[in-house]
Amino acid sequence: MSSLDSPRLTLWRDITPLPSPLIHPPPFSPHILVIGGGVTGLVSSWVLLDKGYRVTVLAKDFVSDEPGKRLTSQIAGALWEFPPAVCGSHTDRISLERSKVWCMTAYHIWDGIADIKQLRDDSGVRMMPSTFFFPSAIEEDPDQFDKMEEMIASGVRGFRRSTQIMEEQKVDPEYGAVDAYQLLAPIIDTDKGMHWLTSLVRSKGAKFVTREIDCDLLDIEEALRVEFKADAIVNATGLQGTTLAGDNSCYPIRGGLIRVINDGANFPKVEAALTITADAVHDSSEIIFLVPRNDNILLIGGFAEPHEQSLDLTLDSPIVKRMRSRCEAFLPSLKKARLDESYPFAQGLRPFRQRNVRVERELRSKKSRIVHSYGQGGAGWSLSFGCAQDVLALVEEALSGVQARPMAEMWHVSQLDPCTRALGQAVSNTALVAIENRAHPKLRPRI
Numbered sequence: 269m270s271s272l273d274s275p276r277l278t279l280w281r282d283i284t285p286l287p288s289p290l291i292h293p294p295p296f297s298p299h300i301l302v303i304g305g306g307v308t309g310l311v312s313s314w315v316l317l318d319k320g321y322r323v324t325v326l327a328k329d330f331v332s333d334e335p336g337k338r339l340t341s342q343i344a345g346a347l348w349e350f351p352p353a354v355c356g357s358h359t360d361r362i363s364l365e366r367s368k369v370w371c372m373t374a375y376h377i378w379d380g381i382a383d384i385k386q387l388r389d390d391s392g393v394r395m396m397p398s399t400f401f402f403p404s405a406i407e408e409d410p411d412q413f414d415k416m417e418e419m420i421a422s423g424v425r426g427f428r429r430s431t432q433i434m435e436e437q438k439v440d441p442e443y444g445a446v447d448a449y450q451l452l453a454p455i456i457d458t459d460k461g462m463h464w465l466t467s468l469v470r471s472k473g474a475k476f477v478t479r480e481i482d483c484d485l486l487d488i489e490e491a492l493r494v495e496f497k498a499d500a501i502v503n504a505t506g507l508q509g510t511t512l513a514g515d516n517s518c519y520p521i522r523g524g525l526i527r528v529i530n531d532g533a534n535f536p537k538v539e540a541a542l543t544i545t546a547d548a549v550h551d552s553s554e555i556i557f558l559v560p561r562n563d564n565i566l567l568i569g570g571f572a573e574p575h576e577q578s579l580d581l582t583l584d585s586p587i588v589k590r591m592r593s594r595c596e597a598f599l600p601s602l603k604k605a606r607l608d609e610s611y612p613f614a615q616g617l618r619p620f621r622q623r624n625v626r627v628e629r630e631l632r633s634k635k636s637r638i639v640h641s642y643g644q645g646g647a648g649w650s651l652s653f654g655c656a657q658d659v660l661a662l663v664e665e666a667l668s669g670v671q672a673r674p675m676a677e678m679w680h681v682s683q684l685d686p687c688t689r690a691l692g693q694a695v696s697n698t699a700l701v702a703i704e705n706r707a708h709p710k711l712r713p714r715i
């Protein structure tokens with residue numbers, strides 16, 4: 269069985285959060301150069317290290333708490349979402365279907381991490397209620413209804429659909445949300461999470477090198493492999509696919525999050541993520557994205573500005589003010605919110621790509637042993653371990669001399685993981701009963 273057919277990557281069986289590698293690298297174990305120290309690079313490194321590979325992580329920047337120096341992975345709201353995520357829709361069928369597999373792999377691993385108190389405290393990963401609101405009955409939007417069905421069948425925990433949720437969460441009925449569902453989802457305190465991932469990968473034996481690469485990796489692959497005695501290279505540089513992979517279809521989607529104190533003193537503590545997705549309202553300028561980052565901070569978002577490169581927004585920028593007013597109209601208690609004075613506003617560039625996420629070998633040269641994992645957009649944390657499992661499989665293919673194939677050839681829908689294949693085709697009876705019982709009396713699922 270090739271690694272590409274392997275069962276879903278599983279915590280404690282395939283990887284562990286313990287400081288030493290699950291499989292100690294045997295003598296002459298292949299050495300992998302991972303370029304990128306964000307969530308994509310670090311989680312890929314973790315998986316490779318636990319499989320007995322030696323790893324060097326090379327990046328221009330690593331995790332930092334200095335203002336203006338945080339990585340995109342730290343800026344993220346880091347709410348786990350079933351694709352498409354809050355801020356955008358998918359343009360590529362293969363990437364969308366693969367993302368459903370990736371996100372479920374990550375879901376179970378984050379869930380396993382959050383399940384152990386010490387790990388939860390160290391990593392900043394928690395399972396929290398995550399609520400999605402809709403401007404009309406979900407059945408009226410076939411895409412949203414299909415997504416809900418798939419999500420229920422996927423194995424997420426704590427799914428519940430109810431029109432009571434609007435009242436329970438004290439959202440203003442005037443805002444126009446008339447339907448909602450909730451599930452338990454991972455939410456990561458990213459500053460904590462990135463420090464934890466960095467030290468975990470280091471403790472498992474990875475070496476760290478700070479360096480910027482400013483050209484196409486293919487042009488310097490040989491030189492890099494000689495310099496680092498590397499057997500393969502993983503490119504996890506987020507938005508830099510344009511330069512490092514010669515991929516002109518990469519572009520940023522700028523976003524920002526206001527940070528307020530969520531200690532219950534000024535408004536009732538928000539203890540669930542509350543969101544209205546761009547897909548649900550068919551308008552990316554109407555996103556609501558409220559996410560409790562940790563016990564003390566609530567993130568208020570969001571917006572999505574394609575092709576905006578600069579990080580020069582302030583709390584007074586019109587788009588930020590509009591976002592705040594929109595969220596206050598949705599959840600009026602936020603009008604009394606107090607800013608986190610030490611870090612009131614976070615902004616960053618989501619690494620998008622025209623055909624969505626690329627986890628694929630370098631195709632321009634038959635000899636190349638480069639594996640790309642970039643373009644995770646607004647979902648790098650949601651897809652993390654899933655993408656890393658494919659990275660591992662592709663590295664193993666490259667090392668064993670298998671010819672590289674395009675993603676579209678590797679992942680025909682018929683070849684997708686059996687679980688994903690089942691999604692959308694055969695929603696379990698239990699799931700349908702759950703919808704029926706919880707749906708608005710006038711609403712009934714399509715069977």
Ligand SMILES: Cc1cc2nc3c(=O)[nH]c(=O)nc-3n(C[C@H](O)[C@H](O)[C@H](O)COP(=O)(O)OP(=O)(O)OC[C@H]3O[C@@H](n4cnc5c(N)ncnc54)[C@H](O)[C@@H]3O)c2cc1C
Pocket residue numbers: 303304305306307308309326327328329330339340341342343344345346347348349479480481482504505506507508522523524525615616617618619641642643644645646647648649650651
């Ligand atoms: C406002 C906002 C909200 C978000 N919300 C969520 C969310 O709720 N859920 C979610 O899952 N995701 C969310 N995201 C998306 C998430 O942040 C990204 O998908 C994720 O961080 C991508 O991780 P990465 O490791 O690929 O890239 P990055 O974090 O950008 O890391 C890239 C790494 O590559 C290195 N690098 C780059 N160029 C070079 C070079 N030339 N040479 C050497 N090294 C280089 C960098 O130094 C860095 O170490 C959000 C993003 C934003 C901006």
